[in-house]
Amino acid sequence: MNPSFQELIKHKFPDLSRGQKKVAEFLVDFMEKGSLYTAGQIGKEAGVSETTVIRLAYALGLNGFSDLQELMRKEWLSSAESKESASKPAADSAAEEKKPFSEWLSPVDEKELSQAADALIKSDQVYIAGFRESHTAAYWLYYKMNQLHNHVLLSFPTGFLLETLCNLTSASTVVVFSLPRYTKEALEVAQQAKKQGAKVIAITDRRLSPVGQVADITLLAGTTEHILSLLALSQIVISSMQKRDEKTAGKRQEHLEKLYAEQGIFLE
Secondary structure, rough: OOOOHHHHHHHHHOOOOOOHHHHHHHHHOOHHHHHHOOOOHHHHHHHOHHHHHHHHHHHHOOHHHHHHHHHHHHHHHHHHHHHHHHOOOHHHHHHHHHHHHHHHHHOOOOOHHHHHHHHHOOOOEEEEEEEEEHHHHHHHHHHHHHOOOOOOOEOOOOOOOOOHHOOOOOOOOEHHHHHOOOHHHHHHHHHHHHOOOOOOEEOOOOOHHHHHHHOOEEEEEEEOOHHHHHHHHHHHHEEEEEHHHHHHHHHHHHHHHHHHHOOOOOOO
């Protein structure tokens, strides 16, 4: 099976020149423009020469710019059709949850949101990693995830234990928060998770950020200047899980409420 455009970019990205990387990031972020623009127009938008755009095609192992554009066009059209045919409940759920947080979010890809929610629901264990400033959002997701799922683990603010990661399996999912300035720990967790066969979900600002290049699923946060962008996206993930697995989530919540009542955790 031939790799998709985005898979090809992700695989070849580390070996590209600086200019070619600029073109690659532009094409991933603006696939519709890449599918329709000339090489010269793409170069102008990406801030490089037309020659650099053409050389990118050869660097990807293609026969020329026309092959690159055809590959993009097929994926763009497929993605557009997929979004139109997405199930209404999932779309309604995401739309409903996005309203209060709209200023903090980039457009959420419905297909990737669905894939992320399904992967988390089916996981034998979930490991959540966020380092330094991102740890606040990681802890919030860890706390909320524990209300829905058994076996949820959390990294430390400044590192992680290999002894914990070695327990990951091909049925596990690792969620990695990674925003500028990118930490080496976030990339190391993602790489180690992949070695263990686990699925990696990146919550990051760019599809081709260091963790984005490794991840199986990438969810894009909005502004990187405020923690609310991460919390808003995390809330959408939690809400999507709740709606997709209402029965299991309801049983766990009911059990938790009994424990809360027995311990007198809440005043009301």
